[in-house]
Amino acid sequence: MRFGLLGTGPWATAVHAPVLDAHPDVEFAGVWGRRTEAATALAERFGARPYQDLDALLSEVDAVAVALPPAVQSELAVRAAKAGCQLLLDKPLAVTVPAAREAVEAAQAADVASVVFFTTRFGVEQEAWIAEQAAAGGWFTGRADWLGAVFSAESPFAASPWRREKGALWDVGPHALSVLLPVLGDIEEVTAVRGQADTVQLLCRHGAGATSTATLSLTAPPAASGATVELRGEGGVVVLPERNDGPAAALHRAVDALRSAAATGTPHPCDAAFGLRVVEVLAAAERSLATGRTAAV
Structure with a gap:
């Protein structure tokens, strides 16, 4: 599964990028961020491709991992779903009910899998x-x-x-x-x-x-x-x-959960619909x- 990472902040840099780079069953294909320089630096650090055009990234990957503020995430989740990308999202899904519902409906309409990364649920x-x-x-x-x-x-x-x-x-x-x-x-x-x-x-x-x-x-x-x-x-x-491992180990399991949901068509308990609730x-x-x-x- 080819992954694109959306976001370049501390969470993306410390957790998402290293996990996508290290996971044996995914390819860390590209990075897009609201700051082009940061996206370029992060992509180069992990041997991925930086993208200035979000739609170009969405057209060339199978899935996206989102590490952005929730108001931004919900909008991009809709765009990614419409492009046919599987969705690895962060919590909260959105900061308004209509925005969260729009993301859920977009994922359902496109028949793509979704997982919201509630870290405790993946320990x-x-x-x-x-x-x-x-x-x-x-x-x-x-x-x-x-x-x-x-x-x-x-x-x-x-x-x-x-x-x-x-x-x-x-x-x-x-x-x-x-x-x-x-x-x-x-x-x-x-x-x-x-x-x-x-x-x-x-x-x-x-x-x-x-x-x-x-x-x-x-x-x-x-x-x-x-x-x-x-x-x-x-x-x-x-x-x-108490958790004995950090967020990186949990994110590895969330990636596996998304891969499984995409392969089987069985929604994960922490999918976007749960995120909406x-x-x-x-x-x-x-x-x-x-x-x-x-x-x-």
Whole structure:
């Protein structure tokens, strides 16, 4: 599978490009970016071809990996799908429901596979744990804490404009929802309240009767940062295992998942349609923040 990489920022440079270059079953064919000089430098580093014309890249590859801000990603996902490219996307799929829905519809109309890279869902232990808890059922409540210090001087994402604009709800909220949704079931309504800086807390009611909470922040004290998911129910108390590998290992598995979905025609659980549902929950939380009321999803 010939891959084109869309994006040249820290995530593309540190994770996507090295994985596409190292993966034994794909060819890292080209790079396109909004900054031509950066695309050229990244492509030359990995022996790929830089493209100034996005449509030319889309016409010459089988798939694209997107490492761009979500508002840009959703537009380019539509263009890539219409060009017949399989889609390896990042979270969140988009920052509005209409944009996310347009990407899903474009992928469905073109009959191309899609995978949204929720990193936790592609950890070996985490994937198995999520499947086990979803099969067990009987959960009473769940709690997810996703706390980062993204804007500290040491963070490669400190200068990210979209993260500063949209905050933790849209950046780490998808990670929390990617675990809570498959285990506790779809969310019907959400109440959101603001904490310090960009911190947001969610209270969600799931259709199966369970409730969950999520505390999300990109501005937590570094000593308080980390991610935890805890479930309580008939089976007792269980906690999501900590990840022992980094995002590169997870992205290798996401590439494999896209290849499998494209070959078999069987959608992956983290496809664009799931990405759309996450965006719908986040948009409802945003409405709740604006109105001070519970919002239906």
